[in-house]
Amino acid sequence: MSRTPWLLVAAPMALLLVFFVVPNALLLSTSFLKSEAQTLTGELTLENYGFLFSKPIYQWAFARTFIVGASVGLLCVLLGYPLAYFLVRTKSRWKGVLIALSLAPLLASVVVRTYGWYIILNRFGVANDLLLNMGLIHERIAFMPSTGAIIIGLAHALLPYTVLTIMGSLNGINPNLEQAAMSLGASRTRTFFHVVLPLSLPGIAGGFILAFSIAISAYATPAILGGPATQVMATAIYGFMTQLLDWSIGAALAVVLIVSSVLLLYAASRIGAKQAAI
């Protein structure tokens, strides 16, 4: 232990205190204040939370947010695991290119990538055109706005994170363990299910929770592929803050979102999933 190197840390810490801690603290306090006619009164209240938890429309928004989050996490793991396993084990000379290709989507904004799904899924979109041309359907189907479309769009947006997390845990498995299993007579498939898969469970859990926690606070995808009937917490917060201008309730919603994310990340750390560190 040495003296705190204030010279080095003062400026970035001051920035984080003023523009990260204070805004979040402000939200927390606003959520307990009563607001009337769009201005805050000094009165302490739990009404904002009561309002949110008693109205069916917001109960549904909470439920939908978590259903979307869990489905996105699941889909990301189901699609991401085979890809991660392939990328770690392949001997192809294109390995580097394939890895770059699987991470490249992260360079595009979620808005842009979700727009691709909008082009595919809207009523006059690519999917409807193709199905009509093939004679599989006779009337246009409304794939969106829907919760399913939101789930697909978000899974698409978050898949690279899951792949990266699972690759990290697969890379950490000692190859000797697999060789030992196979030299003892286990087949490749048996080795995978009894050795590799169990050892990569922390990576799976980590990838699931990472996708889950990002998905529940995503705004753009639910805004583009969903509608008024498929509100999630993020779109509801946006509505309260910019259209309904009820900041107290918006703040209460934001606090619920923070608590959910923190709980998820805490769960991840308990499971032993790798966390960011410095």
Next chain:
Amino acid sequence: MSPWAALRGVVVFVYVFMLGPILITAAVSFNESNRSQFPPRGFSLQWWGRALSPEWIDPLVFSLKLGLAAAVISTLLAMPLAFALARHRFRGRDAMVALTLGPLMLPALVTGVGLLQLFQYAGLREYIGFTALLVGHVVICLPFAVRTVAISLHTLPPNLELAAASLGASRWRTLWHVVFPLIKSGIVAGAVFAFVHSFTDVNLSLFLVRPGEVPITVKILGFLEFGFAPTLAAVSVITLLLPLVLVAVVERLTGLGDFIYGERERV
């Protein structure tokens, strides 16, 4: 069919899922009609012409400026912080690590809402727009920059610094002539990650815009309310290509890959 062949089939499907929507977006931007026909019919550059009009170029340039400023400022702040966290053990260090990673853990959407309230209540309403966006982006980019610089500091053998010191170099001289040149690629990588993070952000920016000061992502999102427009497809492709080119160039010059995998090393 062997298990490996089956796996390859699944992998092909996953790549189609990942890259398909992006390729379709690019394809329909060359469509002749203003519908999202796919496969495209005819070939036209008219939507690209419209995408290059001031209506779209202005927010694009705005995003570039914002991203550049956010990357430079967050990297400048990240260097001393990463150095302190990686090289010193002091009281409160753990709390500082948590605070530094905070913007990565808490939803950016919430930070955006909080900043909106802060600027309003503090009577700084006129700073909502570029200034507020810049502040917010520096906050959310900082963890990326700190982490990347910290990784390169950890891979640097401390012996080098001891050697320089034992040969009589002062602390600052060691820092400037030994440490800095060796972690330069880490600093560049941190700045690139910060830029990309800022350039692609929408969750935070959403709340801090004002007319005329709108990042391209928020602009596209607002435009989507009016439904499909091939111009938007062309704009999307442009905003997708810019960071891609940047990353490809930097990767050629200094190498970024190490830092993506660097996250694995627990530092």
